[in-house]
Amino acid sequence: MLLGVIGDDFTGSSDIANTLSKQGMSVTQYSGIPEQNADAAVEAGVVSLKTRTIPVEEAVAQSVEAANWLLQQGCQQIFFKYCSTFDSTKEGNIGPVTEALADLLGEDKIVMCPAFPTAGRTIFQGHLFVGDQLLSDSGMRNHPLTPMTDADLRRWLGYQTKWDVGHIAYADIESGSDHIEQLMAASSKSMIVTDAINDQHLRDIGTACKSRKLLTGGSGLAIGLPDNFRRQGLIKTSSNPWHGESGKAVILSGSCSIATREQVAQYKTCGPAREVTAAEIIEGTTSAAEIAAWALAQAQAPLIFTSADPQIVHAAQDKYGREKSASAIESFFGQLANQLANDGVSRIITAGGETSGAVVLALNIDAMEIGPEIAAGVPAMRVTGRDLVIALKSGNFGQKDFFKHALEVLEHA
C-alpha cells in the first residue's frame, strides 16, 4: 500500500476512494480499522471512520490507530480526509486530529485544503465558498450537527488548534508547484490553508506535497497524488472488474441537506417513499421491522427518509436533544438496513455521512471495492465477498435524479 487515507465519515471516504480510483490507483475502502493486513494489490487504502462528530479524544485515538495500521501496510503518505465544507465545530475535530497525526508522523507543515471545485467548493483568500456563496451563507449554516457559521477557514481552524495557522493565497498557488513547495519549506511549523479554485491548483498543491508525510483536505486534493507515485514507477495498471446486482433495492436517507431534500422530493414523484419522523422513532410508534415489511412489499425500489426541513429538525432537537435524535435515527437506519439485507436486498443507497456510517457498520461490512462513478464524489461500490452493491451519497452531492440514476448504475454497470 502506497497511500493511506483516514476518512472522518463513510461518504467522504467513498468520495476520495472514487477520486483515487479514477486516477488509476487500485483502491479499497475499509469499514473501520481492519483486523487483518490488506491485500497486497491495494495501492490506496481508505479507512472509513465515523469520527466527524464524536468527542475529540475518541476521534484522535481512532485516527491515530488507523494511521498506525496504514503505516504497517507500508504507506508512504497519510491523508486525513474531512468534508469539503470543513464540517466541524469550534472544538474540533479537524484541528486536534491533524495535530495528533502530525505528531505521529513527525510532520510540521500541513496543507489544509477542503476545496473540491467539481462540487463547487473553492477556497479564495482563506474563505470557503459553496458555489457562489460563502460557506456561512450556504445551507451548511443549518447543518444538524456541525452548523458552519464562519467561512474563514483560518479563523475556524484557529479555534481548534494551538498550532499557528498559515495561508498560501491564490496568487502564490497560481505560480505553480515548485513555488508552493518552496513556500511550504520556508514556513515555520503550521497548518497551512491553501487557496484553490480549480483542479490545476489542486494538482499543483498535490505535486508540491509529494514528500510530505501528511496531507489533509477534501477529495479534490487527492487528484494530484497518484501521479506522484506514478512518476516513481510505483503504480501498476489494474483493471476494474465491476458488475452490478439486479435484485431488490432500497434507498435510505437521513441527510437533511438542501440537495438531498430535493432528491427526496424528486424520487417521491416516481417511486414509493415513506417518511419516518424523529418522534416516531424515539417514541417507538414505528419500528425497523414495520418499515422493512412495508419496504419489501413495494414493487419498485422504496425510499425511506427522515430528511426534513431545518425547522422540523430543530424542533426535534429541542424536544429530544441533538445527540439523542441523531443517534436514535442512525440506529433505526442501521437496524432497517440489516433487516432488509437479511431479507435479500442486494442494492442499498444511503444519503448522508452519519447515516451511511451507521448503515455500513450495522451491515458488518469489512471492505468495499470501488466501481464506476454515479455522480461527482459518489462511486458505486461492491461489498467484498458478498452479493451486495452499495452507494454512499454525501449529503450535498448528486443531481436531483440521483436516486433513480444510482439504482440504474448499481444494477447495470
Ligand SMILES: Nc1ncnc2c1ncn2[C@@H]1O[C@H](COP(=O)(O)OP(=O)(O)OP(=O)(O)O)[C@@H](O)[C@H]1O
Ligand atoms: N428528522 C430529523 N430530525 C433530527 N435529526 C435528523 C433528522 N433526520 C436526520 N437527522 C440526523 O441528522 C444527521 C444528518 O447527518 P448525515 O451526515 O447523515 O447527513 P449530511 O450531513 O447531510 O451528510 P454529509 O455528512 O455526507 O454531508 C444524522 O445524524 C441524522 O440522524
Ligand SMILES: O=C(O)[C@@H](O)C(=O)CO
Ligand atoms: O467532502 C465532501 O463534501 C464529502 O466527501 C463529505 O465528506 C461529506 O460527508
